[in-house]
Amino acid sequence: MHPTHSMKKLLTGTAIAMLILHQDFWLWDNTNLVFGFMPVGLVYHACFSMAVAILAVLAITFAWPHELIEWATTKDEGAGTDGEAKPKDNQYKIR
Amino acid sequence: MTVLIVISIYLALLLGLGLFSGKQSRGTSKDYFVASHSIGPFLLLMSVFGTTMTAFALVGxxxxxxxxxxxxxxxxxxxxxxxxxxxxxxxxxxxxxxGMKHGFVTQIQFFRSRFDSNAIGYVLFPILVGLVIPYLLIGVIGAGKTILPVTAGAFPEAFPNANPLWTGGIPPWLSGLGICIIVLAYVFAGGSRGAAWANTFQTLVFMAMGVVAFTLIVKALGGVEQASKVPITVNENGLLVQNYGIVEQEDGSSKVEKLATPLVRGKIRDADPSLAGYQPHLGRKVLEMDYKARTPGSGELVDQSRELGVPPWMFLTYLFIPLSVGMFPHLFQHWLTARSANTFKLTLIAHPICIMVVWVPCVLIGAWATGLVPPGVPPAAVLSKMMADLVSNQVLTGLLTAGVLAAIMSSLDSQFLCLGTMFTNDIVLHKVGQDRFTDKQTIWIARGFIIGIVALTYVLSLWAANKNVFDLAVWCFSGFAMLTPLVFAALYWKRATTAGAFASIIVGTLTWIIFFVLAGGSEYTVGPGIMPVTFCVLASTVAMIVVSLATKPPSEATLNKFFG
Incomplete structure (x- = not known):
C-alpha cells in the first residue's frame, strides 16, 4: 500500500503525541503496585514500549517509503527491483 | 572456581564460533568488512539490538x-x-x-559525498573514534566489575583486595584483558560475518540468561510480591532502613527474610513525616540521601550523598540522548549495507520489545537490591552481587555471568570492526588510492588499527576503572546525539551546505567538550536537571542552520545525486 499524505501526517502526529505521553508527570510520586509487584510507573512505560512496537507496525503498513526504494533500486542498470542491495562500482566500493 | 570454569567454557565456545565463521569467509576485504551484504532481518535485529544494548543495558x-x-x-x-x-x-x-544507489559503506563516505568535501572525513573520523572509545570503555569496565564479585574468594592469596567483600576475586585488569583478547580474536578471524554470528549468539544468550537470572533472583526473594516489599524504606524518623536481609540456610542456599531489627542505611535530608513508609526506588520523587560508604582504595568509611528519584527536567531532556542512534558508526554501516530495505522491518517492530524484555527485569532487580545491598556498593557491581548472594548454584552463577559478558562483548566486536573499516577505507585507501594495496593487505591494515584501538581502550579502562558505567555511556550517547542534526540535515534539507556541516560538527563538539570537562565524565545536569545533551544538540542545530543560510547552496550535481 503506497502511503498517503494524510496517513503520514496521522502517524507523525501519533509519534509526537507519544513523545508527550512519555512525560507521565501524574505518576511521579506514585509507588502503587500493579499485579502486586510492578510499580505503576514501570507498568506505564512497559506498555509504552509495546505501543511503540504497534506504531512501528502501522508505519511499515501505511507509510513504507516505496517510492524511495524504487528510486534506489530501479534507476540504474545492475540494480534489482526487489530492493536487494547491489553496490555500484565507484570510488567508494570496498573491493 | 566453578563459576570461572563455566565462564571459560563460554568464552571458548565463542572463540570457536568466531573461528568457524572465519572459515566461511570468502577471504575478500568486502566479505571481511560488510559480510558481502548478506546480513538478513534476524541477524540485523540481533546485531543492532546486541550492539546497542551493552554493559550499559544490563549492568548499567x-x-x-x-x-x-x-x-x-x-x-x-x-x-x-x-x-x-x-x-x-x-x-x-x-x-x-x-548506500544502494551510490555504493557507500561507511558514514564518512556518505558525508564526503553529500557535502562534497574530503576534509569533512578527516574532521569527523577522530571525533567518531573519540566518541566510540567511551562506549568501548564501558564494556571493558563493566566486564571487570561483573567478574570480580562472582569470583570473590577463588584466589585469596593471588588477588587480595582492600574491600573484604571482593578478596580473591579476579581483578578488573585481568578480566578486562581477557575479554579484549577474546573479542579481538574472533573479530580478527571472522570479520563482520564473525561479528554478526557472534552477536546473534551472544544476544540470544544474554536475553535468555537475563530471564533466568530474573527468575532465580525472584525465587530467592520469595516471589514477586515479597520482592516488592524488599526495597529500602523511609521510616517515621526520615531514616532509610532495610527491613530484609539475606540469611544462609543449612543446605547452603540463601533466603531473604524479614529482619527483627531493621538496618539503617542512610537518612533522607529534610525528610517530612508524610514520607514514612515511602519506598523511594518504586517512584520518581526527588529526595537527597546521606549515607556512609567505603572508599575503594583504603576501605575507610566516609560520608556520601546521592539524589534519589528523577527530576522532571532530567526526564524530559533525556529524550535527546537516544538520538545518538542516528550517528553510531556501526549502525550507520548496517543501514548503508543491509541486504534490502525489507531487512529493517523486523528490527523496527522487535527492537522496542527487546529493550523491554531486557530492561524491565534489570530495573526491578536494581530497585529490589536497595533493600539488601549497602548503598556504597559500586552501581556496576550490583547485578553480579545480587547473583552471587542470591543464586547459590555456582554453575548457574557462571552461566548468568556469561550472559552479562555476552551483552558486553556483542557491543565491542561491531565497534572495533567498524572503526577498522572506517580507518582503512576513509583514511588510508582514500589517501593512497584504492589500488595501492592487495585485498589481503587491506584486511591487515584494518586489523592493525583494531589492535591499536583495543590496546588504547584497555589502557584507558585501567585509568577509568571506578567510573560509573551508566554515566560514561550517557556521555558517549550525548556526543553522538550532538552529531545527529548533521545527518538529518544531510538527508532532508537541500539547503544544508558544507560550511554548515563543518559549523555543526565543530560547535557541537566544542559544546560537548566543555560540558564533559565540567562534569569530569560523571553525571551532570544544568539548573533544574537539564541534561547537557540538550545544549549540544541545540548548538549544533543552530550552527547548521545559520551557517548554511549564510553560505552558498550546494551544487546542482550534489542536489541531483541526493534528492533526485
Whole structure:
C-alpha cells in the first residue's frame, strides 16, 4: 500500500503525541503496585514500549517509503527491483 | 572456581564460533568488512539490538535503578524504543537507499559525498573514534566489575583486595584483558560475518540468561510480591532502613527474610513525616540521601550523598540522548549495507520489545537490591552481587555471568570492526588510492588499527576503572546525539551546505567538550536537571542552520545525486 499524505501526517502526529505521553508527570510520586509487584510507573512505560512496537507496525503498513526504494533500486542498470542491495562500482566500493 | 570454569567454557565456545565463521569467509576485504551484504532481518535485529544494548543495558541499568529507582526505565528504555524507531525509519531507510544507489559503506563516505568535501572525513573520523572509545570503555569496565564479585574468594592469596567483600576475586585488569583478547580474536578471524554470528549468539544468550537470572533472583526473594516489599524504606524518623536481609540456610542456599531489627542505611535530608513508609526506588520523587560508604582504595568509611528519584527536567531532556542512534558508526554501516530495505522491518517492530524484555527485569532487580545491598556498593557491581548472594548454584552463577559478558562483548566486536573499516577505507585507501594495496593487505591494515584501538581502550579502562558505567555511556550517547542534526540535515534539507556541516560538527563538539570537562565524565545536569545533551544538540542545530543560510547552496550535481 503506497502511503498517503494524510496517513503520514496521522502517524507523525501519533509519534509526537507519544513523545508527550512519555512525560507521565501524574505518576511521579506514585509507588502503587500493579499485579502486586510492578510499580505503576514501570507498568506505564512497559506498555509504552509495546505501543511503540504497534506504531512501528502501522508505519511499515501505511507509510513504507516505496517510492524511495524504487528510486534506489530501479534507476540504474545492475540494480534489482526487489530492493536487494547491489553496490555500484565507484570510488567508494570496498573491493 | 566453578563459576570461572563455566565462564571459560563460554568464552571458548565463542572463540570457536568466531573461528568457524572465519572459515566461511570468502577471504575478500568486502566479505571481511560488510559480510558481502548478506546480513538478513534476524541477524540485523540481533546485531543492532546486541550492539546497542551493552554493559550499559544490563549492568548499567541495574546500577542506575539501584541509585535512582524505577524511573530509569522511562529515562532511557521506553524513550529509546520510540526515538530509535523514529531514527531507523527516518534515517535508516533513507541511508540504505543512498548506500544502494551510490555504493557507500561507511558514514564518512556518505558525508564526503553529500557535502562534497574530503576534509569533512578527516574532521569527523577522530571525533567518531573519540566518541566510540567511551562506549568501548564501558564494556571493558563493566566486564571487570561483573567478574570480580562472582569470583570473590577463588584466589585469596593471588588477588587480595582492600574491600573484604571482593578478596580473591579476579581483578578488573585481568578480566578486562581477557575479554579484549577474546573479542579481538574472533573479530580478527571472522570479520563482520564473525561479528554478526557472534552477536546473534551472544544476544540470544544474554536475553535468555537475563530471564533466568530474573527468575532465580525472584525465587530467592520469595516471589514477586515479597520482592516488592524488599526495597529500602523511609521510616517515621526520615531514616532509610532495610527491613530484609539475606540469611544462609543449612543446605547452603540463601533466603531473604524479614529482619527483627531493621538496618539503617542512610537518612533522607529534610525528610517530612508524610514520607514514612515511602519506598523511594518504586517512584520518581526527588529526595537527597546521606549515607556512609567505603572508599575503594583504603576501605575507610566516609560520608556520601546521592539524589534519589528523577527530576522532571532530567526526564524530559533525556529524550535527546537516544538520538545518538542516528550517528553510531556501526549502525550507520548496517543501514548503508543491509541486504534490502525489507531487512529493517523486523528490527523496527522487535527492537522496542527487546529493550523491554531486557530492561524491565534489570530495573526491578536494581530497585529490589536497595533493600539488601549497602548503598556504597559500586552501581556496576550490583547485578553480579545480587547473583552471587542470591543464586547459590555456582554453575548457574557462571552461566548468568556469561550472559552479562555476552551483552558486553556483542557491543565491542561491531565497534572495533567498524572503526577498522572506517580507518582503512576513509583514511588510508582514500589517501593512497584504492589500488595501492592487495585485498589481503587491506584486511591487515584494518586489523592493525583494531589492535591499536583495543590496546588504547584497555589502557584507558585501567585509568577509568571506578567510573560509573551508566554515566560514561550517557556521555558517549550525548556526543553522538550532538552529531545527529548533521545527518538529518544531510538527508532532508537541500539547503544544508558544507560550511554548515563543518559549523555543526565543530560547535557541537566544542559544546560537548566543555560540558564533559565540567562534569569530569560523571553525571551532570544544568539548573533544574537539564541534561547537557540538550545544549549540544541545540548548538549544533543552530550552527547548521545559520551557517548554511549564510553560505552558498550546494551544487546542482550534489542536489541531483541526493534528492533526485
Amino acid at each position: 541499568s541495574t546500577g542506575k535503578a539501584f541509585e535512582r529507582g524505577i524511573g530509569v526505565y522511562g529515562l532511557m528504555a521506553s524513550i529509546s524504543g520510540l526515538v530509535h524507531v523514529i531514527c531507523f525509519f527516518a534515517i535508516g531507510i533513507r541511508l540504505w537507499s543512498y
